[in-house]
Structure formats: C-alpha cells, structure tokens
Amino acid sequence: MEENTVLDVKNLKKYFMVKMGFLKSLLSKEQLYVRAVDGVSFRIGEREIFGLVGESGCGKTTTGRSILRLIEPTSGQVNFKGSDLIKLDPTEMRNMRRRLQIIFQDPYESLNPRMSIYDILAEPLQLQHIAEGPDEIIGLETKVLGEMGLVPPEEFLYRFPHELSGGQRQRVAVARAFIMTPEFVVADEPVSMLDASMRTEVVELILGMVQKLACAFLYITHDIALTRYICNRVGVMYLGQIVELGLTEDIVHHPHHPYTEALLAAVPVPDPTARRREIVIKGEVANPINPPPGCRFHPRCPYAKGRCGKEEPKLSPSGKGRTVACHFPLE
Amino acid sequence: MMLRGYLLRRILTSIFILWVVITLNFVIFRVIHPVGDPSQLIIQPGFPPEAREMLREIWGLNQPLFPDQYGKYILNLLTWQYGYTFSTPPRPIGPEMAWRLRNTLILLGMGLIGTVAIGLPLGVLAGSRRGKKTDVLVMGAGLLTWGLPSFFLQLLFLLFFAYYSNVWFGFQLMPFGGVMSYPPPKNPIILVGDVLQHAAGPVITLILISFGSWALYARNMIIDALTEDFIVTAKAKGLRERDVLYKHAFRSILPPIATMIAMAIPGLVTGAIITESIFNWPGIGQWYIAALNTGNHPVTQAVLFNFAFLMIIANLLSDVLYGLLDPRIKVGVRR
Amino acid sequence: MGLLDVENLTTYFDILRGEVKAVENISFTVEKGDAFGLAGESGCGKTTTALSILRLLPQNGKVISGEIHFEGKNLLEMNPEKYRKDIRWKKISVIFQGAMNSLNPVMTVGQQISEAILTHENLSKEEALDRAGKLLDLVGIGSERVERYAHELSGGMRQRAIIAMALSSNPSFIIADEPTTALDVIIEAQVLKVIKDLQKKLNIAMAVISHDLSMIAETCDRIGIMYAGKIVERGDIARIYKEPFHPYTKLLLGAFPSILGPIAKLSRISGFPPDLLSPPPGCRFHPRCPYAMDKCGKEDPQSIHIKGEDHFVACHLVE
Numbered sequence: 009m010e011e012n013t014v015l016d017v018k019n020l021k022k023y024f025m026v027k028m029g030f031l032k033s034l035l036s037k038e039q040l041y042v043r044a045v046d047g048v049s050f051r052i053g054e055r056e057i058f059g060l061v062g063e064s065g066c067g068k069t070t071t072g073r074s075i076l077r078l079i080e081p082t083s084g085q086v087n088f089k090g091s092d093l094i095k096l097d098p099t100e101m102r103n104m105r106r107r108l109q110i111i112f113q114d115p116y117e118s119l120n121p122r123m124s125i126y127d128i129l130a131e132p133l134q135l136q137h138i139a140e141g142p143d144e145i146i147g148l149e150t151k152v153l154g155e156m157g158l159v160p161p162e163e164f165l166y167r168f169p170h171e172l173s174g175g176q177r178q179r180v181a182v183a184r185a186f187i188m189t190p191e192f193v194v195a196d197e198p199v200s201m202l203d204a205s206m207r208t209e210v211v212e213l214i215l216g217m218v219q220k221l222a223c224a225f226l227y228i229t230h231d232i233a234l235t236r237y238i239c240n241r242v243g244v245m246y247l248g249q250i251v252e253l254g255l256t257e258d259i260v261h262h263p264h265h266p267y268t269e270a271l272l273a274a275v276p277v278p279d280p281t282a283r284r285r286e287i288v289i290k291g292e293v294a295n296p297i298n299p300p301p302g303c304r305f306h307p308r309c310p311y312a313k314g315r316c317g318k319e320e321p322k323l324s325p326s327g328k329g330r331t332v333a334c335h336f337p338l339e
Numbered sequence: 340m341m342l343r344g345y346l347l348r349r350i351l352t353s354i355f356i357l358w359v360v361i362t363l364n365f366v367i368f369r370v371i372h373p374v375g376d377p378s379q380l381i382i383q384p385g386f387p388p389e390a391r392e393m394l395r396e397i398w399g400l401n402q403p404l405f406p407d408q409y410g411k412y413i414l415n416l417l418t419w420q421y422g423y424t425f426s427t428p429p430r431p432i433g434p435e436m437a438w439r440l441r442n443t444l445i446l447l448g449m450g451l452i453g454t455v456a457i458g459l460p461l462g463v464l465a466g467s468r469r470g471k472k473t474d475v476l477v478m479g480a481g482l483l484t485w486g487l488p489s490f491f492l493q494l495l496f497l498l499f500f501a502y503y504s505n506v507w508f509g510f511q512l513m514p515f516g517g518v519m520s521y522p523p524p525k526n527p528i529i530l531v532g533d534v535l536q537h538a539a540g541p542v543i544t545l546i547l548i549s550f551g552s553w554a555l556y557a558r559n560m561i562i563d564a565l566t567e568d569f570i571v572t573a574k575a576k577g578l579r580e581r582d583v584l585y586k587h588a589f590r591s592i593l594p595p596i597a598t599m600i601a602m603a604i605p606g607l608v609t610g611a612i613i614t615e616s617i618f619n620w621p622g623i624g625q626w627y628i629a630a631l632n633t634g635n636h637p638v639t640q641a642v643l644f645n646f647a648f649l650m651i652i653a654n655l656l657s658d659v660l661y662g663l664l665d666p667r668i669k670v671g672v673r674r
Numbered sequence: 675m676g677l678l679d680v681e682n683l684t685t686y687f688d689i690l691r692g693e694v695k696a697v698e699n700i701s702f703t704v705e706k707g708d709a710f711g712l713a714g715e716s717g718c719g720k721t722t723t724a725l726s727i728l729r730l731l732p733q734n735g736k737v738i739s740g741e742i743h744f745e746g747k748n749l750l751e752m753n754p755e756k757y758r759k760d761i762r763w764k765k766i767s768v769i770f771q772g773a774m775n776s777l778n779p780v781m782t783v784g785q786q787i788s789e790a791i792l793t794h795e796n797l798s799k800e801e802a803l804d805r806a807g808k809l810l811d812l813v814g815i816g817s818e819r820v821e822r823y824a825h826e827l828s829g830g831m832r833q834r835a836i837i838a839m840a841l842s843s844n845p846s847f848i849i850a851d852e853p854t855t856a857l858d859v860i861i862e863a864q865v866l867k868v869i870k871d872l873q874k875k876l877n878i879a880m881a882v883i884s885h886d887l888s889m890i891a892e893t894c895d896r897i898g899i900m901y902a903g904k905i906v907e908r909g910d911i912a913r914i915y916k917e918p919f920h921p922y923t924k925l926l927l928g929a930f931p932s933i934l935g936p937i938a939k940l941s942r943i944s945g946f947p948p949d950l951l952s953p954p955p956g957c958r959f960h961p962r963c964p965y966a967m968d969k970c971g972k973e974d975p976q977s978i979h980i981k982g983e984d985h986f987v988a989c990h991l992v993e
Contacts, residue, residue, distance in 0.1 A: 063858035173946050174716075203715035203885065204929040208942035230858065233888075233931040237940055260933060274863035276888035278930040280911045287863045292828055470733075568775035575728055576790040576839075577762030586789075591780050666823045667779055 012054040014224035015075070015192055020048045020084035022067075022074045026297060042296050044070040045081070046248035049323070052192070052224040057215070059227045059239030059256065063271075065293060067248040068228045072194040075226070076108050077101060088192060106136040109185035113197035115177035119169040125153075125180055126165045129187055136188065152187045156180070156213055175206035182210065186217045193218075194226045199234070211238060233275055236260055241329075244268045247296055247304040250323065254330030264326050264337040267305045303335065311336060349658070353651045360647040361640075365412055368636040370404060377425050377634030398425050412640070421641035425634060432641050436623070440645065442518050443615070443622030446538055447607035450545035455600055458550035462557025467584050469562055478558070481551025489610075493544045493617045500540065513540045516619025541618045545610070557596065564588040594665040601657035605650040675746065676703035677879050678727070678847060683740035685719075685726045694950045696722040698903040699740070701977070704847070704896075707877040709870075711890035711911065714900035715926075717947060720883045723900075724849050727881075728768065729757060744847070764794045767840040769833075769869075771852035776836050777824035783810070784820030787839045794843045809838035813868055830861035834868060841872065848873070851883045866893060887930050891915060896984065899923045902948050902958040905977075909985035919980070919987040922959045957990065965991055 026040035045067045052058040060068045074081035077093060086093040088108070096104060112118040119128055129149045133139045139148055146165070153161035156179040169177055178198065185193055198214065199207045215238065218225045227239055235242055236256050243253040244265065252265040263269040270289040289308045294300050300307050306316035315335050326332040378394040395401045402408055415422035421436060423429035458481075465477040484492070500512040514520070514537055524530045564570065565588050573587045574580075611624030619625075623642050630638035662668050685697040697719040704710040712720045725731045727742055727749065742749045749761065767790075770776040778786060787809060788802035797805075807817030813834040815827075824832055833853065840848050853869060854862040870893055873880050882893050890897060891911065898908035899922065907920040918924045928941030945962040948954050954961050960970035967990060975988045 063860065175946065204887070205715060205926060205943035206946075208929050208940045209944070211940070212942070231931075232859075233933045236933070236937055237931055257937075270860060272933055274859040275933045276859075276863070276866075276886070276892045277932050277934055278888040278891050278915070278927060279932065279934070280891040280894075280915050282891075282934060287860065287867065289860065290864075292830060292861065568770050569778040571730060572768065572770055572776045572836075572839075573778070573789075574730055575762055575768045577758050577764065577793045578789070579758070587778055587781075591778060594780075665780060667825045 013051050014054050014056075014089060015052045015226075016085075016087040017051070017071075017075060018049050018085040018087070020071065020074060020086065021046055021082045022070050022079065023082045040297055043248050043299060044296060045074060046299075048084075048243075048245075048248075048250055050243050050250065050253060052226060054224060055219055055222050056241070057218055057225040057227050057239045059229065059235040059242035060245060060250075061229055061232050061235055061242055061271075062245035063230060063293065065296070066245040067296075068245050069196055071245070072110070072196055072226060072228050076110055076194055078110070106132075106138065106188050107191045109188055109190040109193045111181055111185045111193065111195040111198045114201055115169070115174060115181045116201075118181050119177055121169050124166050124168055125149075125172075128169075128180065129153075129184055132184065132188055138188065148187055149183075152183045153180075155186075155217070156183045157209065158183070175202055175210065178202060178206075178210055179213065182213060182217075186221065189221055190223055191221075192224045192226070194228065196228045197230070198227075200229065200231060207234075214238075232260070232271060244271065247293060247299055249304065249333065251305065251333045252331070253323065254327075258327070258330060262338075264330065264332040264339070265305075265334050266309045266311050266338065269338060270308075303333075311338075346655075346659075349655055353655065357647055357651060361413070361416060361644055364640045364643050365409055368640055369408060369412070376400060377636060380634045394427070397427065397429060398423075415637075416641075416644055421644070422637050424637055432637055435626075436641055436645075439621060439623045439626050442620060443608065443611050443624060445518075445534070446541055446614070446620055446622060447545070447611055449538060449542045450549075451600075451603060451607055453542060453546040454549045454553055457546060458553025459557045459596065461550065462554035463561050463584065463589055465554060466558040466561030467565065467580075467588075469558075474558070477554055478551075481554045483551075484547045485549070485551030485555075487548060489544065489548045490613050490617055492548060493541070493614065496540050496544050497617070513537070518621060541614050541620060545614060556599070557592070560592040560595070561588055564592050567591070594661050594668075597660040597664055598657040601653050601660055604653045605646060608646050608649065675743070676705045677708075677745065678704040678881075679741075679743040680723070680727070681741045681743070683723065683726060683742065684738040685722050685731065686736055686738050687722075687732075688734045688736070689951075692951045695953055696735075696903055696950055697726065698953075700898075700900070700903075700905045702898050702905060702908055704879050704881055706846070706879055708896060709873060709880045709882060709894040711894035711897040712881055712883045712900060713885065713887055713890050713897060715885055715947065717902075717950070718900040719903040719950075720900050721851055724768075724851055724881070724883055727849065728762070728766065729754075759794070763790050763845065764843050765845055766847045766849065767843070767845040769836055769840045769848060769850040769853045771855050777832060779824055782821050782823055783827070783835045787820075787835075787842050790839055790842045806838070806842065809842055810835065812841070812872070813838045828861075829857055830865060833857060833861075833865050837865070837868060837872070841876070841878075844876075845878065847879045847881070849881045849883065852885070853882065854889060855884070855886070862889075869893065887915075887927060888932075899926070902953055903950055904958060904988065906959065906989065907985075907987045909980075909983065913983060913985055919985075919992050920959075920989045921963050921965050921991070957988075967991075 022045040023041035023043055026042060048071050050058060060071060062068045070079065073079045075086050075093070081094060084094065093101070093104065126149060129152070130145045133145055133148065139145045149165060150161035153164055158164045158176060158179055169180070172180065178201070182198065195214065199210050202210060227235070229235060239256050241254065242256045242259060243250040244259070244267065245251070246267050252259060252263065252268045259268060260272065263272055270287070274287055289310060291308050294304065294307065302317040302319055303309070303321050306312040309316065313336065319335070321333045321335050323331045323333045326337050378391050378398070378400065381394065382391045392401070399408065399411065411422070419433065421432035423431055461477045461481070465474040468474050497515065501515045505511040518537055519530065519533050524533055570583060570587055573583045608624065611622055612628060614620065615622045615625040616628065623645070626638060627642045629635070630642070681701050682699050683697055683701070684699050687694040687696055700723065702710065712723060714720050722731070722735070725735070726737050729749065731737070737750060744761065744765065749757065752761070777783065784803050784806045787806035788799065791797060791802040791805055792799070803820060807820050810819055811817045815831045815834045819827065819831070827835065850869065854865050857865060866889065882890055884890055894911055896909060897911045897914055898905045899920065900906070901922050907914060907918065907923045914923065915927060918927055925941045925943045929943070931940060943962055948958060948961070954971070956971045956973055957963070957975050960966040963970065969990050973990070975990045977986045977988045978992055979986055
C-alpha cells in the first residue's frame with residue numbers, strides 16, 4: 009500500500025472569505041472565514057477507490073475540487089506521484105490536467121448542450137494534444153463509448169446531450185474522464201441523479217475502468233450504503249474535517265465515532281422488517297464560520313463530556329487501519 | 340439602523356455620481372471647442388469681432404473656465420435656478436424649467452400610470468389563460484401597437500381626431516396641440532377638463548405603444564410563477580383560482596415589477612422628446628431639442644442635470660422597493 | 675371499500691408529438707389510517723396518479739377513464755367548486771417535495787398555514803395564526819417561527835413547516851410526494867419520524883410517493899410498484915419485499931444497497947424505460963425482462979390476486 013500511493017493529501021485547508029461591506033470591513037478588525045475544509049489528510053493507492061462521505065455542507069465537494077485546484081486551496085499539500093500539485097505553476101498544472109480528471113453529479117449541467125458527443129469527447133483530446141486527426145479521435149471515442157456500454161458507438165457520436173437519457177448522459181460524462189487515461193479521478197456524486205436501476209451499471213463501469221487503467225479514484229458521496237459496494241476505504245466528514253477513516257466494512261458495522269454511528273442509524277434500509285434504530289442526535293449542523301470549540305460535533309453528541317467542549321480531538325489510530333477523531337471512541 | 344446606514348451610503352455615492360455627470364456636461368458643452376462657444380453660431384461672418392466679444396461678455400464666456408465659469412455653473416445647479424439662457428437678452432432658466440417640467444410630468448406621468456394600469460392586468464390575465472383566446476388577443480394587440488413607430492401612430496391620431504373628425508362630423512375631438520386653450524378657462528374644474536382634453540391624444544398614444552411590452556413582461560413572469568410548486572400547493576389548499584393568481588403568483592412577481600416601474604421613470608423623459616414635438620406640448624423634451632439646435636447650452640445642461648437626478652432617485656427608489664417587497668433581500672445587508 | 679379506492683385509472687397527456695400514456699388502468703385501495711407507498715422510478719406515473727386524485731393535472735393532462743372513490747364519493751364527478759371547498763385540504767392534503775419551492779418565498783410560514791385554515795373554516799385571522807403556531811409546536815419547530823419566511827429556515831425546518839400546513843385542517847388523507855428527497859439522511863430520518871408519529875397518532879391515511887424503496891420500507895404498511903404507467907405489483911409491504919413475484923420488483927429491490935448484512939451483488943436492469951408515447955405492446959416491462967416469454971410481448975398481463983394474501987401481481991409468469 010505504502011509503495012504504490014498515488015495521491016497523498018496532507019492537512020488540506022480551504023477557507024472562503026466572508027464578504028462584508030466596505031465600511032464594515034474598515035470597522036471590524038477580524039476578517040471572517042467559512043472553514044469549508046479544515047485540515048483534511050488521506051491517501052489513495054493505485055487501483056483504489058477511496059470514499060469521502062458526509063452530509064451537504066461538510067466540505068466533501070470542496071475537498072475534491074481543491075485537490076484538483078479547480079478552486080485554489082488555502083494551504084496543505086497534495087502529493088501526486090512525486091509532485092505537490094499545490095506548488096505547480098499554471099503551465100505545469102495545465103500539463104498535469106490530462107492525468108487528473110473529474111466526473112460531476114449532474115449530467116444535465118456538465119455536458120454543453122450545444123456540443124455533439126463527438127465534440128464533447130474530442131475537446132480534451134485536442135487541448136492536451138493526445139489525438140489530432142479526426143480518424144484518431146473517432147477511434148478513441150468509439151472505443152471508450154463501447155466500454156461505457158453505449159453501443160453501437162457510431163450511433164452516439166453525432167447526437168447531442170438532449171437526445172440522450174439521464175443514464176446515457178452520465179455515461180458520456182464518465183467516458184469524457186476516462187478517454188484521457190487519467191491516473192487520478194475525482195467523482196462527485198456520479199450516480200446520485202440516476203434511477204436505482206440505472207445506477208448499478210454505471211457503478212460497475214467505473215469499477216471496471218479503475219482496474220483497467222490502474223488509476224486512483226476519489227468517490228465523493230452522501231450515500232454511505234452504496235459506498236459499501238464501491239469503496240474499500242472511506243473517510244467520514246463532518247464540518248470540514250474527517251472524523252473517522254478506515255475500511256468501509258469495519259466502519260459500517262462498528263463505527264467508532266458517535267457522528268458515524270448517528271449517520272449510519274439514520275440511513276433507511278430497504279427492508280420493512282428490519283429493526284428501526286433510534287436517531288440519537290438532535291439539532292442541525294453548526295455554522296462553519298464559527299464552528300463550536302473543541303470537538304465540532306460535541307453540541308449534538310449524546311456522549312459528550314466536559315473535555316469535548318474544550319480540547320479538539322486529533323485523528324488517532326483506533327484499531328486495525330482505522331483512525332478516529334474522538335476523545336471517547338465507541339468500542 | 341441597517342437601513343439608515345445603507346441609505347446614507349447610497350446617498351453619498353449618488354452625490355458623487357451626480358457630480359461626475361454634471362462635470363462631464365460642463366466639459367462637453369463648455370470646454371470642447373467649437374461646441375463650447377455658441378457665439379460662433381449666432382454671429383454672421385460679416386459682423387465685427389467686437390460684437391462677438393460683447394456676446395461672450397454677456398454670457399460670461401470671456402471669464403476663465405476654471406474656476407469662474409465652472410464654479411458659477413455648479414452654484415447655479417445647486418440653487419436649482421440653472422442660471423441664464425444663451426440668448427439676447429439672457430433669460431432666467433429657473434421659472435421656465437419649473438412650468439415645462441410640470442407639463443412633462445403631467446403628460447408622461449399619466450402615460451406611465453395608464454400604461455402600467457392597463458398593461459399589467461392584461462398581462463396577468465393573458466398569462467393565467469395561456470394559449471387561450473384571451474391570451475392570443477391581448478398579445479396580438481400589444482405586439483401590434485408596440486411594433487408601430489410612435490410618431491406614426493401619433494400623426495394618425497392628429498390627422499383623424501383633430502382634423503378629419505372636424506371635416507367629416509363638424510366636431511374637433513381633440514386640439515392640435517398645446518397644454519390648454521388660450522385664454523385659459525377661469526373655472527378650475529373646466530380648466531382641468533381642458534388640460535385633460537389636450538393631454539388625451541399624447542397620453543392615449545403613449546399607452547397604446549407601450550402597454551404591449553408591459554403586458555408581455557407580466558405575462559411571461561406570471562407563466563413562470565404559475566409553474567412554481569407553491570402555486571400547486573396553494574391550489575391544493577383549496578384557494579380560489581383568483582386568490583391563487585393574485586395572492587400568490589402576482590405577489591411573488593411584484594418585486595421585479597415594482598423595480599421596473601421605478602426604473603421606467605427616467606425613460607419617460609427621453610420618450611418625451613418625440614411626443615412633445617408632435618403634439619406641440621411645451622415640456623422639457625421639446626425645449627431640449629430647441630436648445631441643442633441653437634447652442635443654448637445652459638438649458639441643455641439643466642435638462643440633463645434633472646434627467647440624471649431623476650435617474651438616481653429612481654434607482655434608489657427601485658432598490659428600496661425591492662427590499663420592502665421581497666423579504667429575501669435585506670436592504671443594507673450584502674450577501 | 676377503503677377510504678380511497680382508485681379503480682382502473684387512466685391518465686394521458688397531450689403533447690405535440692402525440693399522447694403520453696402516463697398512467698394506464700391502475701387500481702389500488704388505501705384503508706383508513708393506512709400508509710400506502712407508491713413506488714417507481716422517474717417517469718413511471720406516480721406523481722401523475724397523485725395529481726389525478728387531487729384534480730390538479732396540468733392543462734394538457736386528462737383522466738381518460740376510471741373512478742376515484744373517496745369516502746364513497748366519486749371525486750372525478752364532483753362539481754369543481756364543491757371539490758375545492760369540501761375535499762381539497764379539508765379531507766385530502768399534500769406534502770410536496772419541498773426543499774424550497776412548496777412555500778411561497780414572499781409570505782411568512784404563519785400566513786401560509788393560516789390561509790389554508792381560513793379557506794375552510796370560519797375563524798378570525800388571530801385564531802388561525804394561533805392554530806398555525808400550535809401546529810408548528812406539534813412538528814417540533816416552535817410556534818415562535820410563525821413569522822419566519824421560508825429562506826430563514828433550514829431544509830429540515832421547512833419540510834416540517836410543510837407538514838404542519840398539511841395537518842392544518844385535520845385531513846383524513848395526506849399525499850406525500852417525495853417528502854424527504856433533497857434532505858440529508860439525519861434530517862430525513864428526523865422528518866420521517868415526525869410524519870410517522872403524527873400519522874399514527876392522528877390516525878391519518880397516507881399515500882407516500884417515492885423512488886426510494888428504503889424510505890417507503892420505513893414508512894408504509896402497503897405498497898404499489900409502478901413501471902411505465904402501470905402498477906405491476908401491490909400488497910402488504912413485508913410480503914412483497916420478502917417475496918417479490920414480479921421480475922421488475924425483484925430487480926428494483928435488488929438494486930437498492932443496504933447498510934445492514936453482508937454485501938450482496940446489486941442487481942442491474944439492462945436497457946432503458948420505454949417512451950410512453952408508444953409503449954411496448956403486451957407487458958410494458960418485457961423488452962427489459964430477463965424472463966420474458968413469447969406471450970409477454972403480445973398479451974397484457976392482468977392483475978392476479980395471490981390467494982389468502984394481500985398481494986396482487988401483473989405478470990404472465992405467475993399464472
């Protein structure tokens with residue numbers, strides 16, 4: 009695992025400035041920040057799909073985009089095969105882009121409605137000088153569309169996004185990422201807009217491509233149940249931080265962080281006879297401009313003690329291959 | 340508290356903008372040669388140069404531009420008296436501006452109120468009956484008159500209601516122009532009626548050519564609003580169709596409409612130019628054209644100053660109205 | 675006869691290219707105090723069914739045939755004004771998918787709840803607002819929020835306010851259309867608990883419409899599975915989830931991941947749902963069905979009652 013690490017994120021932070029009026033900014037000494045991502049660290053190996061799970065606003069999307077520098081992170085390191093992405097100058101970063109790809113959630117938004125499938129797939133190839141002539145491009149395109157189960161591929165090349173169903177569009181979005189033979193891919197909720205019956209196939213296509221290209225894959229999602237079927241390891245995020253990280257099966261069956269426990273208890277189960285678990289936490293997520301002192305989860309935590317409100321817990325080992333940021337981890 | 344701070348900030352920036360505008364007006368009309376010196380326009384080449392010097396002295400053009408002419412210019416605007424015309428003898432602009440502005444506001448105010456009062460309800464009605472006969476009829480009529488050039492419609496009006504009605508029926512439905520008959524009627528009630536009769540032509544034509552755009556705008560906004568989930572919810576609650584339409588749909592599009600109305604006010608002044616010329620209505624539009632042609636710069640500057648002032652007031656008004664009508668916008672709080 | 679009986683309902687939409695056969699000959703019953711789930715994927719006709727019951731179909735939508743009986747009266751034949759006054763909200767209210775849009779952004783929550791009350795009851799404004807406050811207490815967001823606007827509430831609170839509004843005139847039946855979609859899991863669980871508790875406590879019948887079989891499993895007693903405008907299987911939820919007969923139900927259930935138990939392979943359904951302008955002949959699922967026989971492409975399967983069980987299935991395999 010250590011030897012074939014593809015991506016190593018260390019202490020990544022992204023603070024967004026809170027906009028204030030001109031006069032107000034003169035009067036108040038302190039500039040306020042939304043701490044969207046506040047010290048996130050993890051690694052992803054070759055052929056590995058790492059999951060980042062959390063509720064909306066926890067910072068998982070910002071993490072994914074900061075790693076690819078689609079938004080500039082505030083600080084931290086993103087070591088990708090020997091170079092720190094954060095330190096690259098714009099030209100170096102542009103050359104690096106071929107090896108880094110992203111798949112977005114909404115195929116209705118991520119595909120330009122005025123471009124044919126041919127153009128959508130050809131654009132990155134031409135920009136990165138991977139293929140020049142139309143014959144070469146068509147060759148690559150039909151190959152990847154075939155791999156995505158859009159058969160016969162020739163029939164799809166000159167269609168436009170609006171002529172495709174949601175499931176087909178998302179396959180095109182996946183194809184656009186994989187046609188570049190990337191070494192690292194971020195997928196932000198790639199199947200959450202799809203109906204359940206469409207989802208499985210797209211998931212299997214992604215799993216297959218990751219093995220085939222031997223790339224590293226960051227899977228960002230709110231759906232922890234589906235994560236079990238996709239990710240070997242997973243990190244659970246709360247208010248800009250990873251609170252628990254480990255093997256997906258271990259975490260799902262034996263959560264060590266109270267937040268993970270609460271999140272799992274809330275997930276509905278497709279079985280009417282399953283025992284209904286009580287929801288143990290109340291209230292809603294705190295404001296990321298002014299997160300609670302100490303452990304950020306302590307105001308909602310049913311097990312919180314005095315120390316939790318004062319001292320911030322660090323991610324520390326808790327069992328085999330697992331780290332937890334909690335003063336009193338569950339056993 | 341928040342609102343007061345916001346208003347203060349807006350007023351300060353407004354004053355700054357106004358200063359920029361009037362300074363530009365000064366630079367364009369006084370500094371740039373030869374526009375700046377209207378004595379050239381008036382004096383025939385054969386006249387002795389002393390005559391020209393005399394004019395320059397009467398109009399104060401022989402003084403240095405800065406600070407004398409500029410300072411006087413600013414002072415004149417600040418007192419709302421605008422100084423004197425470039426004519427012989429010079430006349431004070433203030434009193435004439437007052438009654439011309441009043442005439443313009445009467446005409447265009449009635450035009451705007453009429454346009455909104457007719458255009459909006461028709462648009463809402465058409466939008467709520469999308470695709471039906473009412474919709475097609477309203478939109479057809481609105482687009483037809485909207486597409487007509489205003490002067491053409493206005494000349495037709497003059498031709499039929501002031502001229503042919505007299506020729507054919509021996510009765511002049513409306514006068515050829517002016518604000519009131521001469522001499523004006525003594526009885527105040529008859530006077531109001533007389534003014535209304537004079538204003539009818541220009542006001543009706545103004546409404547005809549502009550209600551269509553308002554109706555179309557309101558219609559499209561209502562159609563959008565009617566597809567919102569809260570409209571379906573309101574219907575499911577058992578509300579009457581009329582209440583769904585007005586209490587929910589129309590109320591939700593009111594903030595942008597109020598803004599539009601406020602922002603239409605300065606547009607009126609520019610719209611005044613053609614209408615006032617055709618109906619010989621002594622307002623500021625007509626005056627502005629005449630002043631431009633004769634190099635009567637103080638008048639041009641005074642009209643433009645009032646226009647800029649109106650623009651700024653309208654802007655402020657539209658922002659405040661939006662904040663009052665839409666709870667999502669807190670005036671003075673930046674998001 | 676139940677509280678709500680839908681019998682052979684068929685609803686079509688007219689569009690430029692033809693007639694969308696959105697709902698075709700569906701029947702189901704909801705008993706008093708019962709929670710019925712109507713499940714299916716996007717475009718299967720579940721929301722159209724709800725709008726047909728509410729008589730809120732868009733202009734181009736039309737009920738072609740069938741009957742909808744509520745407390746013994748045929749809703750589709752009722753005079754529109756009588757329907758508006760006597761049925762809407764008073765008897766049948768709705769919780770729409772309401773992240774933001776089910777509440778009017780320029781009216782306070784209290785105004786919107788009291789408006790529903792005042793439409794059906796002869797109360798003063800103060801009395802109605804007072805009741806709105808009590809309802810907000812009941813759903814756990816507190817009466818002090820009556821004067822709030824939708825944008826001032828979090829997603830979870832907004833959805834609770836919508837629930838309070840649905841309860842405002844003591845209906846006997848609530849239609850909940852994707853009531854928790856777009857909410858985060860923890861908030862979703864809290865909102866579902868509120869819905870479930872109040873439904874049992876006030877003995878209200880409910881139809882829950884959702885694509886999410888997990889959510890329906892947690893809230894409903896009975897279920898109907900829709901595919902391409904038809905109900906393919908319906909009955910007792912525990913029985914159907916344990917022993918689905920229709921291949922579509924089987925595959926769809928298998929496509930939902932669970933947080934419990936070992937990881938089983940997720941099922942996949944190849945192909946795409948049909949275009950309802952020209953649905954396939956026979957069973958509408960047959961082009962995607964792994965068990966399809968000759969007969970399936972020719973004959974429309976009738977709904978068969980499994981003896982001794984609350985279980986109906988429309989599939990030739992079962993015969």
